[in-house]
Amino acid sequence: MLFTTAFLISIPFLWMVSLSLKPPGEVFRSGFSFLPEQWHAFENYRAALTSVPLPRFLLNGVLICSTILVCQIAVCAPAAYALAKLEFRGRQAMFVLVLVALLIPHQVLALPLFVLCWQLGILNSFAALVLPFVVSPFGIFLFRQFFRSIPDDIIHAARLDGFSEIAIVFRIMLPMAWPAALSFGILSVVSHWNDLFWPLIAVRDQHLMPPTLGVIAFRNEESGNDLGPLMAGATLVVAPLVLAFLAAQKWFVEGLTAGGVK
Template sequence: MSISHTRDLAVPAAIIRHAVLLITGALILVPFVWMVSLSIKPPGEIFRATFSFWPEQFYGLENYTKALTSSPLPCYMLNGIFVCGTILALQIAVCAPAAYALAKLNFPGRNLLFALVLIALLLPHEVLSLPLFILGYKLGILNTYAALIFPYVVSPFGIFLFRQFFKTIPDDVVHAARLDGLSELAIVGRIMVPMALPAVIAFGIFSVVSHWNSLFWPLIAVRDQSLMPPPLGIMAFKNEDTGSDYGPLMAASTIVVAPLIIAFLSAQRWFVEGLTGGAVK
């Protein structure tokens, strides 16, 4: 097959590939565009049969003001920052040493433990909600920050991701650190984690997005409004008697989603590098 013929086939394939990506991206963005559009519309325009992104009467100031004042949304946001930040810090503290042991240490049962980690990846967290609720009740931590944090401290995905990245680091680095007198924990904290910074950032984005958006477990674990994370808190805009106040609800949802979008766009280079780094050794 000639080079020119190969190029002729590559152009339509590239067009089809980009068309599929554009269509998929558009489908993903449609709900977010709709959410932002509804957040700046008055109630009379929200349920119109025809859709237009920009409203005839701009109502964004009223909707966003109501979102921030009619419920303690800033408190919910601070709760989300505290809970997600604490979870991420504890997950790195637990998952990095576990991943280092699976990647760089030889001990009986290592392969079995890694197999259990892979099995744990297949289990949705909702399956464990009942035993976790009973355990939380026995420990007396329900309706506290601890109930929102401790069920997520051990992350099978974090262990797997760090282990794959640690495998790409030459063993000579570890041997040299041991010759310098560093303990195994010091090697993890001072050498492995800094070298795996892209993986840490990628995992951090996954962890924060997952727990920032979590609704199922917080709905079970806490009742006090002052402890509610953002997804649970914005349910305050739902009224069974008068119906949901969709304008402020969409405004609150936009405020809740905005930090995640900004964080991802700021760290997308490290995010991709962290996910692909462990795939090549």
């Protein structure tokens, strides 16, 4: 059953790779074969890389996703530590607010975020693509659950050694929670690498576009009905995510499950 489900989910990706290898004449045939009769992969991938600045879009995606991830860890780890290990009035109420924030789709906040970015004067810039995602309720929740599994004696010993609370977070707690950090990093990068909704609102200049928005510009402006280069570009956009997940899947699962054991 699991194999069947995985196969059904992978069909669109296999189809995408197949179309990226075919010439225009084979794309719209009634029958389907994964391997083309006439290989057109070199032409399709060359067009994907040269017709539009796809390498620039990929570089934008790397810069945006890495900046968002660094900012999220810098904000979420101290917040999660406070909710997990510090005693203060209103702690449970704040955690309830984090859980409520998990239920709110990001698209609901698009209009107030757009107005905020407009008032700050950062629309059509990299800052507009990063600022709305600096705080991640899921990141706070995930790190809190993992931090709760770390014994309090370690924190007490660090305090006796003169560590500040911030030092405890980034020099002790976060290194011990690296499986959770890796899992959150994969989820964060995949989410923002694939995000189309907010970049479509926040930026207009082509040199600022992330990969997903860049592929749309490629489709509208250059490829027309020639789906081969379009599918080649989409394959190049998806490939880094697949390779990263396959390389880190063991730690990804460990990070998601370890926080559930107290």
